[in-house]
Amino acid sequence: MACAPSDISRMYRILDEANAPALALDITGHVTLWNQNLAQITRLPAADVLGRALLDLVTAATASDLAGTLEQALTDAKTTVREVEIVLNTSALGRNVRLLVNLTVDVDENDVSSVLAIGQDVTVWRAEGSQYGRVAQQVNTPIVELDREGEITLWNPKIEALTGYTIGQVMGTPLLDMVHEDFRVLVSEMLARVISTNTAVPEFEIPLVTASGARVELLLSLTPQVGDDGAGSTVTRVVAVGQDVTERNASEMEYSKLVDSANAPIFGVDMDGCVVIFNKKAAQIS
Incomplete structure (x- = not known):
């Protein structure tokens, strides 16, 4: 696209x-x-x-x-x-x-x-000559690996720290169990698409519920990995690598609230001249 x-x-x-x-x-x-x-x-x-x-x-x-x-x-x-x-x-x-x-x-x-x-x-x-799993355990980046059923097969230390769940608690369990309930259908459909079409997704935001009940938002790239089936086309696992964007999203939301509640008309346009910001005050006087 x-x-x-x-x-x-x-x-x-x-x-x-x-x-x-x-x-x-x-x-x-x-x-x-x-x-x-x-x-x-x-x-x-x-x-x-x-x-x-x-x-x-x-x-x-x-x-x-x-x-x-x-x-x-x-x-x-x-x-x-x-x-x-x-x-x-x-x-x-x-x-x-x-x-x-x-x-x-x-x-x-x-x-x-x-x-x-x-x-x-x-x-x-x-x-x-090691498997990439050893590298995944060392990097300061959240990495998750799933099998074809969406169950966790790799859960590195960075995502342990972000979610509060240890690898022993999540290994073999569906990732969807930790996805915020409002997004489970969307995440399920996206994972199914990656597996069925063998197509990577450069960026996909997944909100997870942590062990403490808080919400952490991850921006991940989803990469299918194929097995040796002769044709080399059957996806056997999906590797998700990304970053924690929880604070960034919270800041953007707070900024949007301030703009929308301002007692002055505020609007903004992008480089193509399309309106991307139009607050309540601007709507009232327009």
Whole structure:
């Protein structure tokens, strides 16, 4: 689905602050987004990377294969290319950073406008030959893994801290049991869609009820993982990686309340001239 300019700007802001590596390319393969997490992982600031060709940033041994994968993504823009490994040439760190990403093409008015790559840092996983679960236990990012039935198979320490539920309490239980009751149908439908279509969702907000009864809101990317069924197309699990946006959402809600209750007309427009804010006082005098 094409994004309007304001939607693209918002998406870029969210991706820039995400606790997972993310980058974006234009149709020529040059970097247009290099998020803060990726800059931290690689020690390459965005200012040094933006505008450069991604193929110039990867190892020479992997550049050809990556060029073919990018061409595939651009040729079939409606299909997400999953589990693409990008090996960045970060010899200054004493090792190359390895990313496992999904490539999603954004189409604007039937023309490709950008390629988004969102995923995870698997440098340690590849180096140690361990399963990604070991990495998930170490990062300061909420990560949940679900099986096809939506039951929890991985629950890392960060989400333990956010929810108050230990891995022993939730392992093998449905994630829906912790989702706020007003959103269970929506979350259930979204998970079913990811599994049935084998399609990643870059951002999806899930409100969970914590052990203390409070509400924590997570902005997650949902990534299907396929099993070895011969065709390699059967989704066996879904990995959700994201960030806690509870405080941000509360601040935005408080701001909206103040604007709406103000004793003066307040309205706002976006860059396209469309009204996005129109408070009660403005409505009364219009």
